[in-house]
Amino acid sequence: MTERGLLIVLSGPSGVGKGTVREAVFKDPETKFEYSISMTTRKPREGEVDGVDYYFRSREEFEKAISDGKMLEYAEYVGNYYGTPLDYVEERLNSGVDIFLEIEIQGAMQVKKRMPEGVFIFLTPPDLAELKSRLIGRGTETLDVVEARMKTAKEEIEMMASYDYAVVNDVVLDAVRKIKGIVETEHLKTERVIHRYQNMLEEI
């Protein structure tokens, strides 16, 4: 019997660097888990490939998937849907593959409701002051916009309590090492491996 894979969910406040950390995780040739490909209704950008960067679908198809309960999580941004197809994730997990999602906080909370056994990792800024400069550093926003984002960030950090682990995004490669350590350690949990040893006992 194949052991079911782990669902790993990386999330965190806007601007914390989730995408950068995710890219670094998958640049590492030793990474054994798979990145979950999102489904979206937005048009492909130049060079983007269906089934590689995203599953590009029509609005009708996406809305049917939602109403059929076939989205593990989804959200609408700037008039387009983005989300994770449930069947695809289930199939990979049942094949024993660890699946990695990098999603926004609302999406992570949807996943937690449907798959509470997932491993939920919250990426945090080294401190909120730095988060402020990151938000401002993006460029063109007014101070009002920045203040509103700070408020959101505070609320989001309060949501950290819903996650299993908090990883500081200070040095990207440190964050990557910690995330990989979390995944390896989760595989060592007694509750996940005890049946292997029970089989050993039965053989004697």
Place this chain on the structure above:
Amino acid sequence: MTERGLLIVLSGPSGVGKGTVREAVFKDPETKFEYSISMTTRKPREGEVDGVDYYFRSREEFEKAISDGKMLEYAEYVGNYYGTPLDYVEERLNSGVDIFLEIEIQGAMQVKKRMPEGVFIFLTPPDLAELKSRLIGRGTETLDVVEARMKTAKEEIEMMASYDYAVVNDVVLDAVRKIKGIVETEHLKTERVIHRYQNMLEEI
């Protein structure tokens, strides 16, 4: 406020190689946790130093420590007591140091009763067949003795369920890496770090 250190307990069946793994953990110059020095009533062997290898104490002193409730765990082997002094462990944990115990299963269960918040790691043989050859490989025991030890090993593996993690002792350096990964990951648990972030929020 200093964050309290973690109590890390490495245990497992007789003959699985706990001592070898522990030595390899502490040979690694990057290991940040401290080995807890045991107390014993046995006489020092040549080269052993009080307060380094063991705390060497008289039988009267050890029994007084037991009756005063000052032993985190203890056991008697071949007419001598061995155990872990509670005050010493508490002092180090409160200083923010992670303390590492390598003890027998009965001792680990005593620790679990008094400090259930500890991190309990069970070292397992690659398979029970190999455990059998390890037990025989020690030398002079009769088959009856080996069979009795096998029975004990089976019981001990059934006790694995009381531990948080199971690490296979196949390649020693792999086991060391996994143990260090467990400790690092435990420090990332949200329940342990959330207060740091709550302080950040209060500062704004």
